[in-house]
Amino acid sequence: MASQLTFIGAGNMASAIFGGLIDNGYPAEAITATSPDEDMLKQHRARYGIQTTSDNIAGVSEADVVILAVKPQIMRQVCEPLQDALQISRPLIISIAAGLTIETLGQWLGDDSLPIVRCMPNTPALVGEGATGLYAPSGLGESHRALAGELLSAVGIVEWVEEETLLSAVTAIAGSAPAYFFYMLEAMENAGVERGLSRDTARRLAIQTALGAAHMAKESEHDPKTLKQQVMSPKGTTERAIASFEQAGFEKMVDDATLACFDRAESLARELRDQ
Template sequence: MASQLTFIGAGNMASAIFGGLIDNGYPAEAITATSPDESMLEQHRARYGIHTTTDNVAGVSDADVVILAVKPQIMREVCEPLQEALQISRPLIISIAAGLTIDTLSQWLGDDSLPIVRCMPNTPALVGKGATGLYAPPGSGEDHRALASDLLSAVGIVEWVEEETQLSAVTAIAGSAPAYFFYMLEAMENAGVERGLSRETARRLAIQTALGAANMASESEHDPQTLKQQVMSPKGTTERAIASFEQAGFEKMVDDATLACFERAESLARELRDQ
C-alpha cells in the first residue's frame, strides 16, 4: 500500500514532485496538497486527480509523509499550528525549503524526535531532470532514507550528503545552478546574433548544443576535462575559444559565483534561525 503523502504548499516544486510521482505510477489518491489558493488547488485536482485542502492541519492528520514546500520566510507560521496534529500522526517530514536547518524545523514543529529529511531540489525537476541533494541526521532510519530517495528520484537524480552544511554546497552547484546555465545560453544567443545569426537560430543551436554536451557528459566514461580536450584540435577554433575563456579567468569566475551562492545560503540559514 502506498504511503499517504501530504504536500504543504502546492507551487511549482511541489507539483513537479507529485506530478513526477504520478507519471511514474504513484497513486494520485494517496497524495494530498494544501494551499490557501483554492484556484491553484482546483487546477491540481483537475490535472492530477489528487486530494486537496486549504486546511493544513487536516491535510497532515493521516499522512505518512509530510513534504514542507512553502517559502522559508513563512515556514514558521506554517509549522507551529501543525504541532499537535504531528504529535499524533508522527509522519516522516521532508523539507524542500532552502536554508532551514533540521534543528530550526524541529523547534518550530515542537518535537526534536520527529524524523526529518532535508532536501535541495532544483527547477529542472519540473521536466523530470532534477538534481536533488538529501541529508538526514545520524540515527535516521534506513526506511526513512529509502522512502525519501524513492520520492525525490521521481523527478531526477538524488545524492545524499554526510553533513547538513554540505546542502549549502549542493545549493551552489545544483540548486541555484540552472540559472548559471541559462545565463550562459543567454550570452551565447546574444553572441550568435552579433555574428549574423537570427535570434531564433542562435537560441536553438545554443540550447541543443548544451543538451547534447550534457548528455555526452552523463553517458561518457570520460570526465569533463577529457571531453573538452576531445573537442579541441591544435591551433583550431575550439582551442582559441578555450584560451580566451582561460585568459578571462573563467574558472575563477565560476568559483567566485559558487562561493557567493554558498555564503548566501549559510547566511540565510542564520537569518531564518534567528527570526
C-alpha cells in the same frame, strides 16, 4: 499500499514532485496538496486527480509523509500550528526549504525527535531532470531514508550528503545552478545574433548544443576535462575559444559565483534560525 503523502504548499516544486510521482505510477489518490490558493488547488485536482485542501492540519492528520514546500520566510508560521497534529500522526517530514536546518525545523514543529529529511532540489525537476541533494541525521531509520530517496528520485537523480552544511554546497552547484546555465545560454544566443544569426536560430543551436554536451558528459566514461580536450584541435577554433575563456578568468569566475551562492545559503540559514 502506497504511503499517504501531504504537500504543504502546492507551487512549482511541489507540483513537479507529485507530478513526477504520478507519471511514474504513484497513485494520485494517495497524494494531498494544501494551499490557501483555491484556484491553484482546483487546477491540480483537474490535472493530476490528487486530493486538495486549504486546511493544513487536516492535510497532515493522516499523512505518512509530509513534504514542507513553502517559502523559508513563512515556514515558521506554517509549522507551529501543526505541532499537535504531528505529535499524533508522527509522519516522516521532508523539507525542501533552503536554509532551514533540521534543528530549527524541529523547534518550530514542537518536537526535535520527529523524523526529518532535508533536501535541496532544483527547477529541472519540473521536466523530470532534477538534481536533488538529501541529508538526514544519523538517527533516522533506513526505511525513512529509503522512502525519501524513492520519492525525490521520481523527478531526477538524488545524492545523499553526510553533513547538513554540505547542502549549502549542493545549493551552489545544483540548486541555484540552472540559472548559471540559462545565463550562459543567454550569452551564447546574444553572441550568435552579433555574428549574424537570427535570434531563433541562435537560441535553438545553443540549447541543443547544451543538451547534447550534457548528455555526452552523463554517458561518457571520460571526465569533463577530457571531453573538453577531445573537442579541441591544435591551433583550431575551439582551442582559441577556450584560451579566451581562460584569459578572462572563467574558472575563477565560476568559483567566485558558487562561493557567493554558498555564503548566501549559510547566512540565510542564520537569519532564519534567529527570526
